[in-house]
Amino acid sequence: MTESGESFAKLIGEEAWAEIDDAWVEAVAARPGEVTRHAGVLQQLVAAGRERQAAELFEVLDEQLVEAALWEPRLALLREAGRLASGDRPSFEAFAEKVGLFRAPDVVPRTWEKVERLLALLAFDVGTVVEMQGRGVGRIVEVNLALESLRIDLERQPGLVVGFRAASRLLRTLPAGHFLRRKLETPEELQELAAADPPALLGLLLAGSERPLTAGEIKEALAGLVDEKRWTSWWASARKHPQVITGGGGRQTYHWAASSAAALSALRAEFEAAAPRERLDLLRRHASRDEAFTRGMAAGIAAHATAEREHDPALAFESWFALERAGVLQPDLGWTIDDLIGAPADPRRLLAGLEDRILRERALAMIRERRADWVEIYRDALAKEADPRVLGFLTEALRSVAPAERERFLEELLNQPRRNPAAFVWFVEQAAEEAELRARNPLRLLQQLLASLRDGAFTPFRSRLAAMIESGGTLPRLLSALSEEQAAQALALLERDHALADYQRAPLLNALTLRFPALREGAESGLLYVTPEALAARREELQRLTQVEIPANRKAIEEARAHGDLRENFEYKAARERHEYLNARVAALHRDLGRARPLDPATIDASEVRIGTRVTLRDREGNERRLTILGPWDSRPEEGIVSYESDLAKRLLGGTVGSVVPVGESELTIIGIVPYR
CATH class of the missing domain: 3.10.50.30 (Transcription elongation factor, GreA/GreB, C-terminal domain)
Incomplete structure (x- = not known):
């Protein structure tokens, strides 16, 4: 067998792939330094669609060159491979010169560091289609070697400049045929497919994705292809395809199976390996997929619920209603829902194990219907409940039938909020709407609310508590429920409390002194006299800051934070400095407006x-x-x-x-x- 290029061309034409491997080994062993000839053979293989085989043969040649210490031919091989990979575009030579690839080739370690950098740069040549997380897809339109940067025309941000060093971290190259690349290059074809065959378009997207996608990610990827007004009906049609498999977890995801049978087989395996509650989720999501598969899931769920009924009544309760909802509840289980809730069972264990809020409310309603001691059970549930809607359900049920129990619960929350932080936050939120709760002990509630802002036990609820300080929240509304004596104490609390920022404190102090003018005595020298026009201008500035500039600044901070590495993130630092200035300005305006008096x-x-x-x-x-x-x-x-x-x-x-x-x-x-x- 001769190793000439013509012989290899003949073997490639005959698709004699195994013989090509043997001939290659002989050729590179005999003449490893003839890199140009060998590269030509590899190029023919790539053109024939044998990229994997070409890559394997390339490694054989490279190993032979290393073994023979032929460093110059090895660099020549790299040059040829680079031209092959870059499609003979001129950027290869420019990039190679930039990294100094062919300077000092005898310094082997440094040379191969240059090789790695060159390969990284070649991935981002002019014309390359890339995706940037959160900013969409675009095309590299300029490579600036002097500034070591790329200019990219993204869908949402044309002209974006990215440095060479950040490119590999921020950008993902999209190969030919990738869904997002097709969306950029031939959107009309995909729009026609979206209208004619929704499952096919969804399958195209999911089949090309490296991981399962959430519904939100799918909608974002299809933006511009599916009319926003038709999205709900389009999505309902597309996801019903038997090859679409939904995944559970924190957020439901979707991926594509090779066939309907493969999808069903994968779901059976997933069901067998799933934990009991995960099986309930699978039944909920796939009950309408296949009748035999659904019956099999129902049988497995029912058998496990029956076996674990005494040990885990909550799971049995959830299983009962999951089977009922799917229309596969069998009458011969050997037990009923009353066995879980009615006497002599203790439904407290059941309630403690029910994580689903709706099921918990349903169980509580059934307990009230079936048990004479439901008030005691509700009282005990209040001490452990964290969901605001269930807390409202419980307290409303007790309001007319057992008001003393409700009063005791509310009083404990007001006096010892740390015993149940979630319930206290619910109490504070309810007080914003119910004057009866604000009037119970407004000064005490104000004290406990301010204290909770500093208490680590309330960290998970910090954002909800912060909302209660803003205009329309509980704290501003509490001020009108204070007595004259309580108002003076509240003023002292607000002035010295470190949990409040200046921009939060100023409007509260202003509202309090407007409600109780006596608090201003001795401070008249601090009044600020202004013309009506100047007063209107400051109020307009305050409104612009709070409603436009501060929200825009918050968004800028989040966008800058998403870029990562806050230590060297100029946009983040600038946005934070702007944030501090805006807050200080708002606080000053609140303070000055509180003492402003218009001239007539x-x-x-x-x-x-x-x-x-x-x-x-x-x-x-x-x-x-x-x-x-x-x-x-x-x-x-x-x-x-x-x-x-x-x-x-x-x-x-x-x-x-x-x-x-x-x-x-x-x-x-x-x-x-x-x-x-």
Whole structure:
């Protein structure tokens, strides 16, 4: 057998793949240094669709070159392989020059470090289609070797620049035929498929995915292909295909089986290996897939529930209703639901094991119907319940029948919230809507709410508690339920509590002092007099900050955080600095607006110089000038409007027509006083 290129071409044409392997071993052993000829054979194999075989033969040649210490031919092999991999695009030479691949080839370790870097760069050549998590798909349109960066036109962000070092971490190359690449290059074909055959389009997406996808990820991937208005009906049709398999866990996922039979076989294996409650989930999701498969699942679930009924009544209860919901509950189980709930059974064990909120409420309703001691059972359930809806269900049931039990529970929450943090948070949230709860002991509730913000036991509920401090929440509404005496104590609490940020504290203090004006006594010197226009401008600024800029800043922080490595994340640091500035500005506006008093020109007494008057002054030479005295928000000295806090205004205040006011080495005489407008 000769190892000439013509002989290999003949073998490839005859598809004699095994003979090619033998001929290759002989050829590279005899002439390992003829890299160009060997690379030509590999290229023919790739063109014939034998990429895997070409890769294996490449490794055989590379091993032969290493064994013979032929480093120069080995680098030449790499050059040829690079051209092959890059489709003879000019970027290979540019990238190779950039990494210095062919400089100092005798330094072998450094050379192969350059090789690794070159291969990483070749993956991101001009024209390569890439995906960036969270930003969609796009195409590399420019490689800037001087700046070591790529410019990418993404669907959602054209012109995005990514550095070479970050490219491998942020970008994923998409091969030809990949669904997302087809969506970019030939969207019309996929749109036609979406309309004609929904399961086929879904199968195309799932079959090409490296992992199961959630419904949200599927919807995002199909955006632009499926009309948003038709999504619900389209999705219902597409996911019913027998080859679509749903997966459980924290979020339901979907993947594609090779055939309907393969899907059913995979589901049977999954059911056999599943834990008892996972089997219930499989029954719920696949009860309508295949009648025989459903009967088999039902038999297995019923048998296990019967065997474990005494040990795990909650599982038996869940199994009963899962079978009933699927329409496969058999009448000959040998036990009924009453055996789990009615006397002499203790339903407390059942309630403790029911994690599903709806089933827990259903069990509680059945307990009330079937047991005379349901009040005691409800009382015990309250002490352990964490779900706000179930807590509402329990307390509402006790309100009319056993009000004393409800009162005792609410009083314990108010006095010892750490015993049941989840229930206390529910109490706080309910108090925002129910005046009766706020009136029980408003100062005590305010104290406990502020304390919970600092207490580690309430960490899982921090966001819910924070919402209760904002406008419309429980804490602002509590202020109107306070007595005069309690208001003074509340003021002291709010002023010194470290759990509140300044921007949260300021509106609360303002609301409290507006409700109880006596709290302002002794602080009138702190009032801020402003024109109605300046007051409106500050209120508009506050509204813009709280409703537009702060939400936008929060979004910017989350987007910057998603880029990772916060230590070197300029966008994140800038967004955090902006966050601190905005919060400080909002707090200052709240504080100033709380002491602002608008000026009314119609009520200003011009018998003497006051805040809100325009004064005409004459100096010794007879020159006249006019000054308007307003607040710091309206001060514009260049226009003759000065703040009443300025030294000049303080000298003029209280003066009357004819008064002489010393100003430096000169004197000014007041010759006229009128309201500022």
